[in-house]
Amino acid sequence: MADPVRIAVVGAAGRMGRELLDVAGGRDDVRVVLAANRSPVDEISGHAVEDADDLPELLAETDPDVLVDFTGPESSVEYVAACAEAGVAAVVGTTGFDDEQASALDDAAESIPLLHATNFSRGVAALRRAVREAVAALPDYDVEVTETHHNGKRDAPSGTANTLLDEIDDVRGDAERVYGREGDQPRTEGEIGVHARRAGGVTGEHEVLLADDHQLLSLTHRAGSRGVFAAGALDAAVWLSSREAGRYDFDEVLDA
């Protein structure tokens, strides 16, 4: 069997960071060589947690093959730039990038392999394909996208909802997006309603609803645990570890 892929996890103390360290511990194709976090934390899943402000030095000391980042847009851009400097591949799960931050990922991908996905679950990959097919088959139907997440989520709508909206635009052309409705606001033809709900500990749900006067089609994905995202991100890291510099999609990992 091949040597395990050497992984660095940033955002180690976050919800996803903790899940990644836990899931990685049960796999023999990856080995965590660095866990780092902005705020000080002693230990997670048996890993000492280093100060993420020292990432450039830590990458040089620990020599990971791939860094896995689930943090925030500002830190993600900073960590990916450190990877580009150090020649370390990057798997990015962070969402909520503005255009400038997104193009910083493109810049890094000129010198390292980089894979960014707004959702690392296989179910959402299948949902994206199903949505494309449904929207193409039902061209005049009204479309509404609703996502529900835990009350600690910062960005809205979710990265996955934005990806689903882009899939719909690919098929229909750019539609007006209406974010929530209030007061006297009847639906206009072709608009897409977008709704973000935040409650309790919901891991992540996405629904694309298509309806006309006679039929309603609801396509829904519910993540049962963050383990599905962590497993997908580690699969992506293993796949990415043998790639050339460039920008890659999670679909390429699933199709391999």
Ligand SMILES: NC(=O)C1=CN([C@@H]2O[C@H](COP(=O)(O)OP(=O)(O)OC[C@H]3O[C@@H](n4cnc5c(N)ncnc54)[C@H](OP(=O)(O)O)[C@@H]3O)[C@@H](O)[C@H]2O)C=CC1
């Ligand atoms: N692509 C996918 O499949 C998934 C993507 N996500 C995305 O991953 C990201 C993280 O989610 P989650 O783990 O729930 O978030 P948490 O808030 O639980 O954790 C965020 C982590 O990132 C760190 N962080 C946040 N902002 C900064 C910053 N400016 N500088 C340095 N470190 C920072 C935090 O450090 P500290 O401890 O110091 O606060 C913490 O370790 C989000 O963008 C979320 O949307 C989540 C799940 C699945």
Ligand SMILES: O=C(O)C1=N[C@H](C(=O)O)C[C@H](O)C1
């Ligand atoms: O913040 C989360 O939790 C999640 N974020 C991702 C997103 O913004 O789409 C993926 C998943 O839904 C969980």
